[in-house]
Amino acid sequence: MAKIAFIGLGNMGGPMAGNLLKAGHQVTVFDLVDAAMDALVQQGAAKSSSALGALEGADTVVTMLPAGKHVAGLYLGDEGLIAKAAPNTLFLDCSTIDADTARRVGAAAAEQGLEMLDSPVSGGVKAAQAGTLAFMCGGTEAGFERGKKILEAMGKNIFLAGGHGAGQIAKICNNMLLAVHMIGTAEALQLGANNGLDPAVLSEIMLKSSGKNWSLETYNPYPGVMENVPASNDYKPGFMVQLMLKDLGLAMENSLLTQSSVPMGALARSLYASFSAKDGNAQRDFSAILEMFQS
Ligand code: NAD
Secondary structure, three states, rough: OOOOEEOOOOOHHHHHHHHHHHOOEEEEEEEEEEEEEHHHHOOOEEOOHHHHHOOOOOOEEOOOOOHHHHHHHHOOOOOOHHHHHOOOOEEEEEEOHHHHHHHHHHHHHHHHHOOOEEEOOOOOOOHHHOOOOOEEOOHHHHHHHHHHHHOOOOOOEEEEOOOHHHHHHHHHHHHHHHHHHHHHHHHHHHHHHHOOOOHHHHHHHHHOOOOOOHHHHHHHHOOOOOOOOOOHHHOOOOOOOOHHHHHHHHHHHHHOOOOOOOOOHHHHHHHHHHHHOOOOHHOOOOOHHHHHHHH
16 A cells, blocks of 8 residues: 555545545645645544655655646745655646646656656546546656556546646646537537427437537536536536636647647637626536526
């Protein structure tokens, strides 16, 4: 069993650390918020008063932080995790961040002879709780073989996308496509409804036709068509509009850096930005974008 330092115990990190404990790993936690650590201590974790404290005696470090600046701040520099880690420490950063920072941190680890995987996740809080996240990793094959054994306690589909940063690129590509087909699905369903079609019947037809896609099949955005999806529960998240907007922002930043043409992604970002500017929408599920086509 691994000795794991887990840093960042928010909505996602908390349940992920819980699943590592359930799998029998020894886990020491650190978060800026004390209460977040206490919840894990009750499940058997040890608690540290600093990130470097949690690092002591650990062979693996898992981080789940808000953005690139938090990851760079924690990992880099003379007092950073990389500089202070014992030889052979494995780093798994599961945060969704810009690929450039992921590459920079991965390169700094490699310079010290340490393995690091950017391993952002697909799946929200429910998947984090259930241990069914998908991990998209970037790093070396040797790092991936080691990391996979740890990630298996938190997820069920674990991929190596390429070198450092490739996991983050896979994540932004996936979520940009998700935004595009969610919006397309919503506008098609509303067009049908505006013409008197029953959205449930239209969904059934499109599911057997060439319009079939994940948003239509497992996350239908029209209220009442499917049970157990946010659309049928007042668009309670699920996956919040503000998180989709963050991921689309990362995709747009990267498209500028790589001079990639992403017209559909840019339009999707613009529609989500406009939708999220209205009261309370930022915290609603991203399938609520359907309402944009109803007014
Ligand atoms: P969150 O804001 O709930 O949690 C982040 C945690 O990090 C907080 O508890 C905060 O106190 C802690 N933190 C910040 N800086 C720290 C530091 N220097 N040292 C220690 N702790 C620190 O965020 P979340 O929803 O858990 O998301 C985490 C990451 O996962 C983000 O990058 C997000 O984009 C990604 N993600 C989230 C979801 C989701 O549905 N929530 C889904 C997929 C991916």
